[in-house]
Amino acid sequence: MDRKLAEAAALLSRSSRAYAFTGAGVSTESGIPDFRSPGTGLWSNPKLLSLATGDALQREPARFYNVFLPQWLAYRQAVPNPAHKAIAGLEAIGRLSGVVTQNIDGLHRKAGSQVVWEVHGHLRHLVCSSCQRPASFAVAEEALQKGALPPRCRCGGVVRPDVVLFGEAMAPDFDRALTVLRQGCELMLIVGSSLAVYPAASLVRFADALIIVNRDPTPYDDQAVVLRGSAGEIVPELLKSVVGSR
Ligand SMILES: [Zn+2]
Structure with a gap:
């Protein structure tokens, strides 16, 4: 060495x-965690893998947020x-x-x-999937606490993380x-x-x-x-x- x-x-x-x-x-x-590591692999769970896509965010935004938001909030504290x-x-x-x-x-x-x-991408802020206006994570935390996921923008659009999901550019x-x-x-x-x-x-x-x-x-x-x-x-x-x- x-x-x-x-x-x-x-x-x-x-x-x-x-x-x-x-x-x-x-x-x-x-x-x-390293999602691709054997044993701890989040993405070795096919259900989670299929949920981490742009399609799933559009189709089932509440479920998407319920699964991933707690992780992202933890990453933001790392x-x-x-x-x-x-x-x-x-x-x-x-x-x-x-x-x-x-x-x-x-x-x-x-x-x-x-x-x-x-x-x-990154987790410094969220972004509206309709009007592209940035939003803070506080909006998502509030929606989580109120049981009102997914978080929404003033325009009514679903707010999303500024990260690349599977199947996205x-x-x-x-x-x-x-x-x-x-x-x-x-x-x-x-x-x-x-x-x-x-x-x-x-x-x-x-x-x-x-x-x-x-x-x-x-x-x-x-x-x-x-x-x-x-x-x-x-x-x-x-x-x-x-x-x-x-
Ligand atoms: Zn918007």
Whole structure:
């Protein structure tokens, strides 16, 4: 591990256009479950999977909210862990130019990352599905307490989270990230993603070199410097090693 860590730190130290790419595994140590993990997998439950779609939100908005709103409210309370903080730290010292994340938990921004593309959206606010007016989560919490889900906009439209549900188009940040990465990406630091969710994982192909920090194997391991284990332990070690080599 020490040799691999040194190799990864050297790559980060010499790459001038490096970006992080993160998935659920960067946030599990903040108490947010990885839905695709065996055992804990929310999406391995076919009923829930079929409910997390744009169609289900339209068809059964009350049921949709009853299932997902309590989770989102919990995610909104989550705090960044050492992996998020170290990624922000690598940006602060000029070793990362931004972070592309598959997560909707907002923890990179909370950790201080400045350039963040949330390709599956975020939970900072809700948005009306009819008039697109933003709404606060307080509207949804109030509707939950009153037993009056789904929350509705002044215009009568159902308010929805600003996240990408199954079967929906990617968030505008996806195209923004794509445009930037196409201009050149010397290195991608992948943290906590099994690189199995498309089209997000397709962004990896723009990178000249890869570092992968993940608990499980990925389809790109043979092209990468792989650091296997806890993101909350490894990414801070990487930051320390990069700082130490300056
Ligand atoms: Zn509206």
